[in-house]
Amino acid sequence: MMNWEKLVNASRLGNRPAKVEKGRSPFNSDHDKIIFSGAFRRLAKKTQVHPLATNDHVHNRLTHSLEVACVGRSLGIRVGEKLQAANKLPAGVTAADIGDIIQSTCLAHDIGNPPFGHTGEAAIRSWFQKEGARFLEKLDPEEASDLKTFEGNAQGFRVITSSEYHPYDGGMRMTYATLASFIKYPWTSLPAASGKRPKSGKYGIYKSELSIFKEVADAVGLIRKKGDDWYCRHPFVALMEAADDFCYGILDLEDGLEMGILSWDEVYQILSPVLTQKDLTELEPELSKLRDGRKPPVIRGKVIDAYVEAAANAFLKHEEEFLNGDEIDLISKCDNGVAEAVRAAKDLAKTRIFTHPRKVELEIGSYSVMATLLEVMCNAVLEYSADPKKCSFKSKRVVDLIGPYTFDPRMDNHPDALTPQYIAIMRVIDFISGCTDHYATYLAKQFNGMGEAR
Structure with a gap:
């Protein structure tokens, strides 16, 4: 059985000590890191339900996340008060701390979603299963599965632990309690794709973050299930x-x-x-x-x-x-x-x-947008990962756009047995999933030679 002492672990990723500041608990710090991140800010221009909505009163991913966080905070505090009344919370942990943990996970719960919401997810999966399958030939089955079954939840874990703030060195360096409470599906893609996990087709961990996930799971005492890289969920996931x-x-x-x-x-x-x-x-x-x-x-x-x-x-x-x-x-x-x-x-x-005609029209168009971006960028980064000196001029310009110094260092030195091609393509996924609806649409037009000067 898990216990609350470990489940509310305030130490930070990388076995860093809890961040103690005046007027701010370690879990408040998690909340603030998310709020001030670029990945969170870009949710303002990402689809919640209605892509590229012209009505300012409907929700986008940012307003949705803020509202979920408000409800999550209230729910966390309510649960915290009940646990405290039963003397079940560890010494020094308050009901407000539980509220902060849930609020933080709610703020971040959609931070890995690509442009155009769930349709964007489906478009990325579809492209790698069909037109983009040739780019996966040198990847191992687990790596290929991550891309053919792209998942916003796994991308979110990658954002907060790898790509934001301290790239490939702890990311946001959040507390173990918040990170574990964020992971809705604590298993990897390949067994989920074959229906061997509780939520068929859904997963929360890419191979690229597997060692980070295991560190988090062990730090809070998640129970191992029967199966490779499969743990139970943190109880707070249910509240989020x-x-x-x-x-x-x-x-x-x-x-x-x-x-x-x-x-x-x-x-x-x-x-x-x-x-x-x-x-x-x-x-x-x-x-x-x-x-x-x-x-x-x-x-x-x-x-x-x-x-x-x-x-x-x-x-x-x-x-x-x-x-x-x-x-x-x-x-x-x-x-x-x-x-x-x-x-x-x-x-x-x-x-x-979800079946409204305007929504359907834009969702169909999003497949073309995603296909254009993926084709150009995957081709460029695979050329670059093979030999930067032999890149075509076009590929060099694409890499300049992505950022030549933003690639995971494991692309050149990969101790985790990750193929360099996988690492390169994951950087493309970071870039494209981080785009807003508007920027993805604009960039696809530019790549097709139909854009406007800005």
Whole structure:
């Protein structure tokens, strides 16, 4: 069984001591590192649900992440208070610390997402499985699998541990507790692709960060599962996932209402059952005076509070199972009203919002954008990794754009048995997945000779 003493380990990646500062706990420091990072800032121009949205009122990845972090902080503090009341938190660890850990993981939970959201992920996978398969011929099966099944969660772990702040030397150098709580799928790509892991096709660790992952897992005491490089999840992952689901279950519907895809009656029918009769009696006179677009904020706070309390209670009820490393869907363990509301919201978004024609048109176009960038850049970096002196002029210019000094040093000296071709292509993945929707579209036009001067 895992224990809270190790699970809230405040030491930092690389066995660095906990960062103690005036007015800032080690977990506050994690939060601030994410907020000030370029990777986080670029989420402002990345798709949440609607690519290249012209309506400033709908969510992007940044506003979504900030809102998930708010819900996650409240949920973490609520759980922390309950653990503290039962004398289960280690000495010196407070409920606010738990809130900070969950808030940090929520802030970073989408930091590895490429342009165009989940469609961008699918476009990268599709290209490496088809047109780009020739670039993977010298890679080993694990490396090739990372690219053919590109995953934003694994890319996120790479961002916070490798590519941001201190490249290839600890990245953001966050605490072990926060890093472990970030990893939704603590296993690698190849067994996931063949359906040998709990979430088929989903994984959280690239081969390039495998040694880092093992360091984090051992530092917090994650339980090894039956299978290579497979551990159980940190219990706090469930809280981060719940906060994300709660926001999807409210804010995607608000975006649908804002864009005229959904009606208020549809939204209210899903959310109102989680409110008490007292809440409904107090709120409905106010709701009757407002136009539909102004109604969601009136009930949002109370709906979120109901969600948070239900999740906190469910977490404590199943604490022993989480500490045993069991696979548990926290939302399904919430009371029926909350679980049903989240499920119904997701179903409505899937059938009505995700199939909106404007969204579909732009998503189809994103495949061409990604294919253009991947073709040009992969060709260039493989030339460069083979022999920088024999690169074509075009490839040299592409490498100049990527940054000739931004490649992992293991490309020349690879003690982890990583092929240089894999390391080179992973730098392309860093570059492209770090692009905003707008910059990826602009760059694809430039590469095709159809761009505009800037």
